[in-house]
Amino acid sequence: MKDGESVTIPAGSSVQEALLPLISNKQRKQTVAAKIGDELVDFTTLLTKDTVLTPVQIGTDEALEVLRHSTAHIMALAVRDVFGTDVKIAIGPSIENGFYYDFARTEPFTPEDFEKIEARMTQLVREALPFKRTEIASSAAIEKFKAEDEKYKVELIEDLGVETVSFYHVGEFTDLCRGPHLPNSSFIKSFKLLRVAGAYWRGDEKRDVLQRIYGTAFFDKKDLKKYLASIEEAKKRDHRKLGKELELFTIKDEIGPGLILWQPKGAQLRRLIEDFWKDEHYRHDYELLYTPHIARQDLWKTSGHLDFYSENMYSPMLIDDVKYQLKPMNCPFHIGVFNSAKRSYKDLPVRWCELGTVYRYERAGALHGLLRVRGFTQDDAHIFCTPDQLEDEIFNILDLNLHILQTFGFPEYEIFLSTRPEKSVGTDKNWDKSTEALKLALEKKGLDYTIDPGEGVFYGPKIDIKIKDQLGRSWQCSTIQVDFNLPERFKMSYTGADNSDHQPIMIHRALMGSLERFIGILIEHYAGVFPLWFAPVQARILNITDDQAEYSEGVYKNLRKLGIRIEKDLRNEKLNYKIREAQVAKVPYMLIIGDKEKDEGTVTVRLRNGKNLPPMPVADFAAMVDAEVKKGRGY
RNA sequence: GCUGGCGUAGCUCAAUUGGUAGAGCUCCUCACUUGUAAUGAGGUUGUUGUGGGUUCAAGUCCUAUCGCCAGCUCCA
Numbered sequence: 211m212k213d214g215e216s217v218t219i220p221a222g223s224s225v226q227e228a229l230l231p232l233i234s235n236k237q238r239k240q241t242v243a244a245k246i247g248d249e250l251v252d253f254t255t256l257l258t259k260d261t262v263l264t265p266v267q268i269g270t271d272e273a274l275e276v277l278r279h280s281t282a283h284i285m286a287l288a289v290r291d292v293f294g295t296d297v298k299i300a301i302g303p304s305i306e307n308g309f310y311y312d313f314a315r316t317e318p319f320t321p322e323d324f325e326k327i328e329a330r331m332t333q334l335v336r337e338a339l340p341f342k343r344t345e346i347a348s349s350a351a352i353e354k355f356k357a358e359d360e361k362y363k364v365e366l367i368e369d370l371g372v373e374t375v376s377f378y379h380v381g382e383f384t385d386l387c388r389g390p391h392l393p394n395s396s397f398i399k400s401f402k403l404l405r406v407a408g409a410y411w412r413g414d415e416k417r418d419v420l421q422r423i424y425g426t427a428f429f430d431k432k433d434l435k436k437y438l439a440s441i442e443e444a445k446k447r448d449h450r451k452l453g454k455e456l457e458l459f460t461i462k463d464e465i466g467p468g469l470i471l472w473q474p475k476g477a478q479l480r481r482l483i484e485d486f487w488k489d490e491h492y493r494h495d496y497e498l499l500y501t502p503h504i505a506r507q508d509l510w511k512t513s514g515h516l517d518f519y520s521e522n523m524y525s526p527m528l529i530d531d532v533k534y535q536l537k538p539m540n541c542p543f544h545i546g547v548f549n550s551a552k553r554s555y556k557d558l559p560v561r562w563c564e565l566g567t568v569y570r571y572e573r574a575g576a577l578h579g580l581l582r583v584r585g586f587t588q589d590d591a592h593i594f595c596t597p598d599q600l601e602d603e604i605f606n607i608l609d610l611n612l613h614i615l616q617t618f619g620f621p622e623y624e625i626f627l628s629t630r631p632e633k634s635v636g637t638d639k640n641w642d643k644s645t646e647a648l649k650l651a652l653e654k655k656g657l658d659y660t661i662d663p664g665e666g667v668f669y670g671p672k673i674d675i676k677i678k679d680q681l682g683r684s685w686q687c688s689t690i691q692v693d694f695n696l697p698e699r700f701k702m703s704y705t706g707a708d709n710s711d712h713q714p715i716m717i718h719r720a721l722m723g724s725l726e727r728f729i730g731i732l733i734e735h736y737a738g739v740f741p742l743w744f745a746p747v748q749a750r751i752l753n754i755t756d757d758q759a760e761y762s763e764g765v766y767k768n769l770r771k772l773g774i775r776i777e778k779d780l781r782n783e784k785l786n787y788k789i790r791e792a793q794v795a796k797v798p799y800m801l802i803i804g805d806k807e808k809d810e811g812t813v814t815v816r817l818r819n820g821k822n823l824p825p826m827p828v829a830d831f832a833a834m835v836d837a838e839v840k841k842g843r844g845y
Numbered sequence: 846g847c848u849g850g851c852g853u854a855g856c857u858c859a860a861u862u863g864g865u866a867g868a869g870c871u872c873c874u875c876a877c878u879u880g881u882a883a884u885g886a887g888g889u890u891g892u893u894g895u896g897g898g899u900u901c902a903a904g905u906c907c908u909a910u911c912g913c914c915a916g917c918u919c920c921a
Contacts (some may be wrong), residue, residue, distance in 0.1 A: 252853090256857095273913065318848085318849055318850085319849090320850095338916030371911080393875055399878060405915060405916075406849070406850095406915085406916085407848075407849070407917070407920095408847070408848025408849060408916065409848080409917050410847075410917055410918070413917070413918070414918090414920095415846075415847060415917075419848050419849095419917080420846065420848090420851080420917095421848080422848095422916070422917080424915095424916085455854080455856090455868060461913095462911090463894075463911070463912050467912070467913085514921095515921090518921050519921065521919090522919095522920080522921090534854095538915070570920090572919080572920080573846055573847095573916075573918075573919060573920095574846065575846065575847075575911090575916085575917080575919090576846095576915095576919065576920080577913095582920090633921095649849095667921060668921065669921085719896085742913055754876065754878085754879065754880055755878045755879060755880095757878080776905090782877085782878070782879085782886085783879085783883095784878095784879050784880095784883080785879065785880055785881060786879090786880090786881065786882060786883065786884090787879095787882085787883055787884080788880050788882095789882055789883095790881095790882035790883055791882085791883085792882090793882055794882080800881085802881070803882095804880055806880090815882090816881060820881080820882085822881075
């Protein structure tokens with residue numbers, strides 16, 4: 211049979227018995243499992259009725275999943291071989307990019323242990339141990355595991371609440387497992403243990419802490435190499451490392467964890483992003499707001515944050531005996547602006563945006579560079595509109611949203627529409643109508659989306675947008691949320707054409723999410739090599755000898771006046787040295803000035819890629835930069 | 846917050862079984878006046894995160910605390 215083809219297998223035989231005679235030798239080496247519909251099964255699966263089977267071959271995601279799951283079992287077997295059965299086993303699934311297995315052991319696993327485990331695994335793989343499946347009554351399985359003192363397995367089976375469970379045996383190792391698995395361990399061509407970390411039994415922090423060993427496996431050594439290289443690449447691009455090297459930001463113990471200090475270059479980068487953001491909002495008919503960082507505690511009572519968000523809020527401070535709290539969100543302030551005047555239906559929609567800095571408590575272990583902080587700036591906006599305006603407003607938000615993300619170099623999206631959860635406020639009619647409006651707006655914009663049923667926030671449906679970075683990792687930045695709750699709590703109203711009061715619908719939205727986090731993502735996406743339009747430094751002047759210092763100063767002042775982000779390196783150093791430093795600093799243009807340029811009133815432009823442009827007048831360089839910035843920024 | 850690992854100069858790192866800290870870069874000085882990725886010489890730099898403790902002696906051991914890292918957890 212041909213690759214990818216399906217075949218009907220009569221009842222009574224195992225997948226292996228039925229399938230192997232039908233495929234070539236070459237295909238046998240390539241086939242690791244099979245599929246019945248969407249369900250993965252392995253060679254040992256016994257077919258109880260006539261079934262349509264599709265072989266699963268190396269090269270598919272399913273095959274990788276099976277491989278990694280089996281490798282997890284081999285690792286568990288190796289761990290038992292090396293450290294004995296005092297090491298208790300929990301669960302060992304395949305995950306994105308690899309697998310893990312959770313163990314309970316008194317001593318921690320060390321890097322040296324990894325070598326031992328890997329060495330043993332290599333032996334086990336060579337032995338081509340078959341994976342065998344058996345089914346057994348749950349009660350018998352529980353007894354077996356009780357006898358072996360495997361309490362995690364006992365609990366798993368008890369919670370399953372089924373009559374029979376399946377076991378997989380490989381070598382001396384028997385594990386409760388749904389499967390499927392590889393035919394035998396020889397398919398495991400290349401694997402690596404990556405790290406060990408604590409993990410709670412069943413993710414519950416009140417329960418035992420287990421040791422989780424992470425690893426990965428591939429059918430091809432080249433793929434493993436590629437994967438390890440991509441981990442290295444991610445390390446090189448780590449925004450914490452680049453942020454230090456490029457002098458963008460710093461975090462100081464004495465100031466506090468999760469609090470960012472922007473250095474001049476980082477501040478410049480941020481200003482450019484903020485300016486672009488403000489300009490685009492102005493062009494899309496938004497008005498800008500500024501609101502304070504603290505408010506009376508009563509405000510947070512009214513908004514409901516004290517009831518359902520206080521875990522993330524900092525303790526109150528007393529001002530003239532009145533309690534105030536740092537803001538975790540900007541919305542109540544924007545509502546305050548709305549409620550500062552009597553509004554007419556003719557005023558709607560209002561679109562108010564703010565780069566609002568909020569403070570939220572994050573657990574110490576969650577903090578991470580710019581990506582997870584305690585004080586951050588949301589690129590926030592709130593739109594107040596009538597129900598009829600909702601669809602158009604969502605459409606316009608999507609338009610602005612995608613435009614901004616695209617301009618920053620993110621053309622790929624995953625979009626999710628989350629619908630009403632069980633616990634929620636608002637009427638069915640409102641939910642249905644709003645959810646429909648979100649759908650229509652997405653469709654009108656021609657966007658594919660996935661529905662996340664019941665994943666909406668309690669106050670309304672929402673759209674989340676994930677972007678993909680240069681390394682293929684996805685990040686959720688944008689969120690667009692409809693809110694029926696706050697307008698009610700703050701008694702918001704506008705006068706309709708019928709001269710009676712109506713409640714506006716509120717939309718919360720953030721496009722970049724948090725500026726800090728977005729900049730962290732940008733640093734990693736571009737590996738610090740920013741496009742000219744938002745590079746904190748656009749050019750650096752390098753003179754060759756002191757003889758051109760005065761001319762260079764003039765060029766510097768001239769370009770700075772023209773708004774070019776320019777630096778000068780007029781030190782008495784060799785040109786090679788200065789070029790190296792500018793290169794390491796990832797400066798887009800180096801302006802080299804020797805006697806020739808001084809005499810002709812020009813600069814020689816060296817690009818980041820090492821190539822030179824012919825000498826050009828300073829004004830031409832400024833015009834070139836200007837044109838490139840306009841191209842990148844859009845106008 | 847939890848588990849494990851870690852904390853030495855501004856940065857990157859070194860200090861044999863405990864024996865009063867060292868290198869490169871940065872920075873400063875001098876010489877060199879240099880044409881496309883590191884010129885040479887000299888010099889400064891630390892309460893070894895912080896507080897206790899053990900010891901004749903602690904960067905090394907114990908303890909508390911702060912912070913960082915990998916995960917877990919959390920992220921209406």
